[in-house]
Amino acid sequence: MTLSNILAPSTDTDALIDRRAVGYSLEAPFYTDPQIFDLDMAAIFARHWLFSAAEAEIPDPGDFVTVDIGAYSVIIVRDDDEEVRAFHNVCRHRGSRILQQACGSVGNLVCPYHQWTYRVDGELVYAESQPPEFDRSRLGLRPVHVRTLAGLIFICLGDEPPGDLDEVAAVLEPYLSPYGLADTKVAHQVDLVEEGNWKLVMENNRECQHCDTAHPELITAYFPLFGYSENDITPRLRPVFERYRAAQDHLSNACSVTGFPRDERRELDTRITGFQVSHLPLDGGGASFGADGNPVSRKLLGDIEDERFGDLSIHMQPNAWFHMLSDHAVVFRVLPVAPGRSVVRTTWLVHADAQEGVDYDVDNLTAVWNATNLQDRDLVAGAQRGVTDPGYVPGPYSMVEGDVESFVNWYVGRLRTYLTP
């Protein structure tokens, strides 16, 4: 037995992937090993479409957000033709960060170091004290692929973005377009640092077995029938079930009369840009995440006319989920920082004409998800600590953790594709 075999053998990622046990949680290195984190950055985050922002965050020409993805920083900016553009946030001179702010509005993009100046379409228009042979046209900002989908902005850091986003957009746009996200505004935005690997954040999002005890605020909005079929309904649950069936019928009818799609689509681990869409009725008032299921904004979104329009829930691999309600939308993204650290951004969107203090109250609008996010942060931190323990061994998924497994299937499949010549 040589020392090199004993001590921290370099992670054999191929072997780890090969011996992954279906039905069981991943082995610890996937959540803790810096080498696997680098692999995740290269294979997942630098190669796939990433939900990054809502178009409502940059309504006007010159408006920008910067997005940090590991060591990358990307400028997403609306250009003078109102197109959404994305660039590496790095000056072509000596490499200074150009924009330090998380968001704002600019005329041109000016590097603070030596004032190299770029138009919002990326073209270099000014650089001082250059020799005659200096060729500005070759020193524009380096572009990043960008695509909007019904008001949601996706970027891809890779040279060859996955080609299936058009197909996914064709599926999702009919679901999303009624919500008119392009005609919304940002009511609130929160960044939450979570002390856990990004996959633990995603896995936490992909099951609600923990909701009953962890999320008292959230579960009041949903029917307490998660995972039940009609055969499981006890006499005690029968009234709930009848209420649920009525809400289902109401929602199906509301979709039907307006021609909106209603059926669930699950392609979480069967394509590169994995996704799921489902439209769930809500309990109580049935409208939104307010107390007793009541609305949290008075202006309904887009083409929605019935406030009891349920929760259009969309999951996307690798880093996003969305809840669309009749009166507001909540969009979430997770971005990795380190093997054991991630940042979750939550953005609440309301109708562009809704007035704060009149049509909506920020505390009321954000109460449920702020509470839920903090609860999930603690669960994710506990999970990270646990899988970091040498005493951890993968355990079996329950029957209601199918979407967790789909996420892991997708992830492992994407690694395999990346690592296979």
Add this chain to the structure above:
Amino acid sequence: MTLSNILAPSTDTDALIDRRAVGYSLEAPFYTDPQIFDLDMAAIFARHWLFSAAEAEIPDPGDFVTVDIGAYSVIIVRDDDEEVRAFHNVCRHRGSRILQQACGSVGNLVCPYHQWTYRVDGELVYAESQPPEFDRSRLGLRPVHVRTLAGLIFICLGDEPPGDLDEVAAVLEPYLSPYGLADTKVAHQVDLVEEGNWKLVMENNRECQHCDTAHPELITAYFPLFGYSENDITPRLRPVFERYRAAQDHLSNACSVTGFPRDERRELDTRITGFQVSHLPLDGGGASFGADGNPVSRKLLGDIEDERFGDLSIHMQPNAWFHMLSDHAVVFRVLPVAPGRSVVRTTWLVHADAQEGVDYDVDNLTAVWNATNLQDRDLVAGAQRGVTDPGYVPGPYSMVEGDVESFVNWYVGRLRTYLTP
């Protein structure tokens, strides 16, 4: 000369061990290198018996403490049959940390994530939404070896704990049992983070050459004759020496009449579970660590009837030392956190019937060791900074640092055994 030879050559641990110079402090990588730290975790902390807690910390069924050893977390809990048990603090489902608190009391061990529920004997008794083939009996908490010794709890993370703890217990129990540690309670406990490798903390504990200048509070309790033989006694020291001889005689007599062992036993580097026991008379009042050597608690421990019963001092490899006085006990453990960081826990035990404010005062009880620990923390931090300096070269031990060398002998020997097939 290639770059790989120049830059950070991978630490050649075998060579480091082979060229260790007897009589000299260890080379720097033993204190600073992350790879050696991993080796220490694997060869020492994951394979040896570690003093972890006093039984008095978990007097009743359901009482627990959690112990962090590097990335490991271990639950030590008293079960319903009053047996002490130890388990990895990791859920068998998806790996969440189960208990986040340092100590407390539970009925069952319930994972906060999805409520998997284990009895305090480790058996899984509840897991929701499982398929029919789910086998609870295979998913109990993973046990950790645990052993009590006269009221002190030792755990071993390895599959095959060192077999010599029974022999050590046979030696130590006659010394310890008179103190009746099972009939004590925790009066105070302090965790101190030290910015030094765990071995520097141990080495600091294993010599008192630094005490004269560093520990003014501590040395008042001991005779200022450390390292002296009778031949060294100057006329000025003669009165001290006579006082010392009288105290020795008093202590020997007190042991003799009660049948308690009195002789010193040194097996620090001659066995796997290295230890030393010695029984030292105290100066001044001769009773305890109070001002002028006076008692700090009015209720004497166990079978002790004479308050002038000296200091029963026990050292154990790799991570503990103990002081047993007539009126209280102080138990210490050091656990590694990182190459340059350790945590020292100090626990003061008094008779279970002693009442705070009546029989003892916490400030008075803890004054000497709180001061001493803080002084040692600074010395250890200075030592860590020094050995991290590329200008450091190992230096010679003095004549009164034999126990430091014994510790290092033991440590290097254990590494050799671990690394030899």
Add this chain to the structure above:
Amino acid sequence: MTLSNILAPSTDTDALIDRRAVGYSLEAPFYTDPQIFDLDMAAIFARHWLFSAAEAEIPDPGDFVTVDIGAYSVIIVRDDDEEVRAFHNVCRHRGSRILQQACGSVGNLVCPYHQWTYRVDGELVYAESQPPEFDRSRLGLRPVHVRTLAGLIFICLGDEPPGDLDEVAAVLEPYLSPYGLADTKVAHQVDLVEEGNWKLVMENNRECQHCDTAHPELITAYFPLFGYSENDITPRLRPVFERYRAAQDHLSNACSVTGFPRDERRELDTRITGFQVSHLPLDGGGASFGADGNPVSRKLLGDIEDERFGDLSIHMQPNAWFHMLSDHAVVFRVLPVAPGRSVVRTTWLVHADAQEGVDYDVDNLTAVWNATNLQDRDLVAGAQRGVTDPGYVPGPYSMVEGDVESFVNWYVGRLRTYLTP
């Protein structure tokens, strides 16, 4: 394609150096890679002369400063013969740091752990409890090469310091000796932690293209003609140019009448101890960095009799720059802490007889460079963030960044020499 090729290939420093493109900024790993940082420590900071302190910081026997260079700590102390000495700040016993303070005054150097005691010439004079064969003469403090140059102290951690410092001293001393730095005192000193690689700090110092927008306080002292030749002078700039020519004439005359050298010397990348010296006239009052170019101290330095004596500016590789004015001197050093962190120390020296509150005011004395340093700190941090971004590619230097390129030439050349057998 194997995983090891994909993931974090071990930095191929030779290839990085070989493909360095002249005229372009360095590739990212030079600023971010821990392995390159170790190489910089070994090849640059452990082998070259480093400006470390002014003699004025240790005027009397026993006065010391400690200098931290990466993990090294060095004691610079004036011995009883008034010689400047330097030693590794590590006890020869078990390696404790000896002096914890940044500066102070001592009789002997006493280790706080076990009181090993060294004279200020490094000799060990006391070590307790040693065996008869103990040989103090072999356990003195380990010396570090040290050299003073007109009141500036340079150390070299290597065994064989570059031999050309004598030549450099022969050039620089005639420029520096008129300022009588040995007869100054420290009026103020500031350490600034910068979140950037040490080379970004140096590069920032080696061009003033950023000064116009970044340093409003600093540029008022200098003529706004940086990089201009007489052919570039527009009618609008003509009055400035005439003022500049007059100031040049005044300065040349002042040097001439006193026999001080006046010509610029540039040997930044053509020798091991690269340097540049130039003597620049100042605008406005033309005396110093006070408001409107006025003096900031009433006592002129050394042999200077004309307060309009310009700015004697000296740059030295790898880590220092100096500004000598008629009434004060400002000396700067940068030392690396980590790949992305450095510490810049700025020390203001005034005539030894100048009285604070009477002859000078610290706020007034330090205003310009305190502001400038903070501005540069932000620029360096932005540059570090940018070059850390995977979107960074090296960009072209402008026509006024020749000294940046000279620094990089010097650096790359020194690496090549180090890596070549």
